[in-house]
Amino acid sequence: AQSVAQPEDQVNVAEGNPLTVKCTYSVSGNPYLFWYVQYPNRGLQFLLKYITGDNLVKGSYGFEAEFNKSQTSFHLKKPSALVSDSALYFCAVRDDSGYSTLTFGKGTMLLVSP
Amino acid sequence: DGGITQSPKYLFRKEGQNVTLSCEQNLNHDAMYWYRQDPGQGLRLIYYSQIVNDFQKGDIAEGYSVSREKKESFPLTVTSAQKNPTAFYLCASSMGPLELNEQFFGPGTRLTVL
Numbered sequence: 001a002q003s004v005a006q007p008e009d010q011v012n013v014a015e016g017n018p019l020t021v022k023c024t025y026s027v028s029g030n031p032y033l034f035w036y037v038q039y040p041n042r043g044l045q046f047l048l049k050y051i052t053g054d055n056l057v058k059g060s061y062g063f064e065a066e067f068n069k070s071q072t073s074f075h076l077k078k079p080s081a082l083v084s085d086s087a088l089y090f091c092a093v094r095d096d097s098g099y100s101t102l103t104f105g106k107g108t109m110l111l112v113s114p
Numbered sequence: 115d116g117g118i119t120q121s122p123k124y125l126f127r128k129e130g131q132n133v134t135l136s137c138e139q140n141l142n143h144d145a146m147y148w149y150r151q152d153p154g155q156g157l158r159l160i161y162y163s164q165i166v167n168d169f170q171k172g173d174i175a176e177g178y179s180v181s182r183e184k185k186e187s188f189p190l191t192v193t194s195a196q197k198n199p200t201a202f203y204l205c206a207s208s209m210g211p212l213e214l215n216e217q218f219f220g221p222g223t224r225l226t227v228l
Contacts (some may be wrong), residue, residue: 025143032214041202041222041224042222043120043204043206043219043221043222044204044219046217049214051214066219090156101162101172104156104158105156106155
């Protein structure tokens with residue numbers, strides 16, 4: 001069975017500072033990893049994904065994520081946070097078997113203060 | 115929210131009633147999904163469909179039913195057998211579960227049982 005852990009319910013950061021939202025995963029094969037963002041009462045928006053290749057993945061709105069196979073992690077990062085980045089962030093994983101579905105973490109609320 | 119529409123945005127149901135949530139996509143995607151979102155629990159998969167006239171149960175299918183008579187449409191019925199239906203329901207689609215592309219989400223329907 002595959003699983004995702006987002007160990008922090010909430011992350012607080014000041015505007016202009018770097019941010020990190022943590023994600024660790026467990027899958028039986030090779031992982032396919034995704035980050036999504038959700039604003040209040042809205043659907044999820046895709047940020048970025050890791051399938052294969054370079055361990056540093058760049059995505060929308062200046063976000064990036066680093067895939068670390070030995071630590072089974074896929075942390076989301078941004079060099080300089082904006083107040084408008086405040087939202088709920090979800091990490092998701094599936095394996096490479098071809099027939100698995102996405103498993104989502106419980107989400108991390110990011111609050112960026114002015 | 116891409117090319118996926120969900121209706122209604124808010125839905126109120128009396129106990130014992132069945133209700134149907136609509137999901138339509140114009141992205142020509144083969145696969146469609148229904149998720150339930152509860153505070154602090156992330157997204158949980160209810161049902162998914164890889165192709166017209168075919169669907170599979172997800173992790174929490176009990177008390178729900180779906181149909182996939184058209185490629186564009188994947189309605190979800192919340193039956194009276196669902197003991198705790200109050201939640202935010204999200205529909206998503208992707209090019210196909212065997213593809214590595216991300217899922218696109220609709221804006222969601224918030225269901226409240228009175």
